[in-house]
Amino acid sequence: MGEFLVLQNYAHESARFAMHRWWEYAKSNNPRSLAKGCSMAGVQKIPGVIKDQPVIITRLALFILFGIGLMGVSSATDGAGPAVGPQNASAPAGTINGYQPKWWKEAIVYQIYPRSFKDSNGDGIGDLQGIISKLDYIQGLGVNVVWLCPHYDSPNADNGYDIRNYRKVMTEFGTMADFDELLKAIKQRHMKLVLDLVVNHTSDEHAWFVESRKSKDSPYRDYYIWRPAKDGQPPNNWTSFFSGSAWKLDPTTGEYYLHLFAEKQPDLNWDNPKVRSEVYDLMKFWLDKGVDGFRMDVIPFISKREGLPDLPPEYMSQPQYFYAMGPHLHEYLQEMDREVLSKYDMMTVGEAFGVTLEQTPSLVDERRSELNMIFNFDAVRLNRNGDEWRDWTLPELKAIYTQQSQALDVHSWNTIFLSNHDNPRVVSAFGNDSPAYRVASAKALATMVLTLKGTPFIYQGDELGMTNYPFTSIDQCDDIAVKNAWQALVVTKKVSPEVFMANVRKVSRDNSRTPMQWDNSPNGGFTTAPKAWLAVNPNFLEINANQELSDPNSVYHYFAQMAALREKTPAFVYGDYTDLDPANPKIFAYTRAIGAEKYLVVLNFSTDAVTYKLPGSIKAGELLISNLGKTTERGDTLHLRGWEARIYKF
Ligand code: TEU
Ligand code: CA
Numbered sequence: 001m002g003e004f005l006v007l008q009n010y011a012h013e014s015a016r017f018a019m020h021r022w023w024e025y026a027k028s029n030n031p032r033s034l035a036k037g038c039s040m041a042g043v044q045k046i047p048g049v050i051k052d053q054p055v056i057i058t059r060l061a062l063f064i065l066f067g068i069g070l071m072g073v074s075s076a077t078d079g080a081g082p083a084v085g086p087q088n089a090s091a092p093a094g095t096i097n098g099y100q101p102k103w104w105k106e107a108i109v110y111q112i113y114p115r116s117f118k119d120s121n122g123d124g125i126g127d128l129q130g131i132i133s134k135l136d137y138i139q140g141l142g143v144n145v146v147w148l149c150p151h152y153d154s155p156n157a158d159n160g161y162d163i164r165n166y167r168k169v170m171t172e173f174g175t176m177a178d179f180d181e182l183l184k185a186i187k188q189r190h191m192k193l194v195l196d197l198v199v200n201h202t203s204d205e206h207a208w209f210v211e212s213r214k215s216k217d218s219p220y221r222d223y224y225i226w227r228p229a230k231d232g233q234p235p236n237n238w239t240s241f242f243s244g245s246a247w248k249l250d251p252t253t254g255e256y257y258l259h260l261f262a263e264k265q266p267d268l269n270w271d272n273p274k275v276r277s278e279v280y281d282l283m284k285f286w287l288d289k290g291v292d293g294f295r296m297d298v299i300p301f302i303s304k305r306e307g308l309p310d311l312p313p314e315y316m317s318q319p320q321y322f323y324a325m326g327p328h329l330h331e332y333l334q335e336m337d338r339e340v341l342s343k344y345d346m347m348t349v350g351e352a353f354g355v356t357l358e359q360t361p362s363l364v365d366e367r368r369s370e371l372n373m374i375f376n377f378d379a380v381r382l383n384r385n386g387d388e389w390r391d392w393t394l395p396e397l398k399a400i401y402t403q404q405s406q407a408l409d410v411h412s413w414n415t416i417f418l419s420n421h422d423n424p425r426v427v428s429a430f431g432n433d434s435p436a437y438r439v440a441s442a443k444a445l446a447t448m449v450l451t452l453k454g455t456p457f458i459y460q461g462d463e464l465g466m467t468n469y470p471f472t473s474i475d476q477c478d479d480i481a482v483k484n485a486w487q488a489l490v491v492t493k494k495v496s497p498e499v500f501m502a503n504v505r506k507v508s509r510d511n512s513r514t515p516m517q518w519d520n521s522p523n524g525g526f527t528t529a530p531k532a533w534l535a536v537n538p539n540f541l542e543i544n545a546n547q548e549l550s551d552p553n554s555v556y557h558y559f560a561q562m563a564a565l566r567e568k569t570p571a572f573v574y575g576d577y578t579d580l581d582p583a584n585p586k587i588f589a590y591t592r593a594i595g596a597e598k599y600l601v602v603l604n605f606s607t608d609a610v611t612y613k614l615p616g617s618i619k620a621g622e623l624l625i626s627n628l629g630k631t632t633e634r635g636d637t638l639h640l641r642g643w644e645a646r647i648y649k650f
Contacts, residue, residue, distance in 0.1 A: 097574040098410035104347035107144040109457045113421045119527035128174040139189045142563030147194045157264035162203035166282040192292035201265040225258040243484040270302040280339045293347035300324035324354030333370040350374040389506035405577045414454030424511040428468035440643035443558045443627035447645040453577040465555040468511040479509045519546035600648040607642035620648040
């Protein structure tokens with residue numbers, strides 16, 4: 001039966017994916033080679049924490065009582081039975097705290113929005129050579145995986161999420177040779193590369209759609225979703241996420257096509273097996289080049305509801321819950337796994353807009369062979385009521401993480417993120433971006449994101465504490481979502497320009513898309529062009545990478561220290577999560593533990609100084625990191641300054 005293993009103190013802290021290499025040894029299941037793997041990667045057997053003993057005894061009793069029949073039930077529990085929390089789980093050989101170790105569970109992912117990262121040729125647009133020139137900067141953070149937002153040929157109606165050719169690099173970003181060079185340079189630095197897979201829709205300029213719209217008998221007609229008008233109106237009442245109807249009348253054939261996003265993003269018809277096989281081929285094209293996985297754009301939308309029924313009124317404000325999880329989603333993902341995913345050592349993360357926490361295991365439970373992880377939107381959209389900003393509270397945020405840890409058992413893996421290219425800056429939305437607290441709160445949020453339970457995803461610039469942009473006019477905006485909403489709401493006088501722009505400053509996607517701030521030269525060193533494609537935040541003189549690299553107390557260096565701490569602490573990856581004080585409105589205190597290896601994270605989510613008595617008998621031990629300088633404080637009462645973050649052993 002399985003031994004309970006804990007990894008401690010890597011011999012080579014700089015070695016990336018040490019656990020993954022250990023897992024390669026452990027997979028053989030041979031005790032000798034396991035022992036060899038253990039000593040090589042610093043694995044120790046901790047006596048006295050063999051947790052599965054009671055479970056074994058229970059099974060034995062059941063076996064004796066009910067005979068061989070129940071053995072089947074018992075092993076079915078291992079295979080496909082009801083959820084078992086990690087605390088109760090048996091620990092088969094090769095698991096850590098009940099979890100199968102995987103490189104993508106241990107990784108920290110860094111998301112790049114190529115258009116805004118670094119311009120190498122002075123045209124005002126970021127590009128692949130720009131990314132290559134900054135790989136040492138990325139590696140210096142201690143991240144393991146780069147997720148590249150769409151780099152494919154595109155007319156850019158939605159900045160690359162409208163793909164014209166899946167096998168060509170966007171001209172503005174460079175060439176396929178540049179891509180190959182980027183992939184090689186990432187691998188040389190022992191990092192991995194994950195691409196954005198956008199296959200719910202294409203561009204209307206994709207060759208398939210160009211053919212599809214030509215006639216009703218085109219061999220490509222069924223690649224998309226075409227319907228005749230209904231009583232002179234669109235086929236149903238579905239709305240687009242970018243305002244208005246989700247249907248567009250195409251004059252050539254007099255029929256409507258479906259677009260859940262922009263008019264220039266027609267939805268593919270996944271019920272057509274040819275579409276699915278085209279997608280699998282293009283996935284293999286990139287995987288065969290050596291990329292390590294995909295982030296799958298709005299993947300739960302690919303299977304549409306039978307008969308395309310009207311949106312019921314209760315879904316009008318949140319149609320994503322109606323569009324997601326269609327009748328064939330699981331079937332298509334399992335087919336994708338058989339045809340593609342299972343053939344590679346890769347990771348997948350589905351952007352699961354419209355998927356509830358309760359539905360999540362049906363997509364990510366490892367025994368189902370669908371996806372490795374999904375992005376659940378509960379935390380990142382906590383500050384939103386539809387598309388409008390709402391003030392959120394700390395107990396609400398904590399409740400989300402507790403629910404996630406309870407809903408996902410040892411067979412399902414979570415993601416942790418509070419920002420991306422579709423959301424405002426993390427320090428502005430969840431921290432405090434005023435000069436007094438920006439640095440402290442950005443560090444506190446990094447402390448949290450890197451120690452909660454799930455693979456952390458960091459968006460470019462968050463490691464510098466970059467902030468929202470002070471938008472005052474719609475002319476400063478680029479995002480099609482905002483421009484369409486302006487037409488639908490302000491031009492029609494439903495919302496005043498002032499109210500609209502106030503909301504834009506809080507939640508607009510353009511907040512995170514302003515260029516990276518590299519130094520204090522014009523345009524923050526992002527481009528040598530007189531103008532970047534989207535204006536650089538005027539605060540680049542104070543907030544930029546050069547300044548932070550030279551300041552040992554910067555957000556950048558703190559992030560790197562946190563990443564190193566996570567790298568050597570398996571409990572932050574596989575450990576049990578316990579919120580110590582769910583109702584506290586200012587303090588977020590939680591533990592991560594594997595057996596006797598216990599860590600305490602205490603975060604002050606307020607600007608107030610707080611004297612905090614730890615609940616129960618918990619006492620802070622050795623201080624591992626703090627965002628406001630060293631402290632000798634220990635024991636059961638902590639004096640925390642505004643936005644202070646500390647991690648202790650206990
Ligand atoms: O976003 C999916 C998505 O549904 C939202 O997060 C979306 O940004 C929001 O509803 C707009 O108001 C993905 C991509 O991340 C996003 O950039 C794309 O625009 C979208 O899909 C279409 O490909
Ligand atoms: Ca460029």
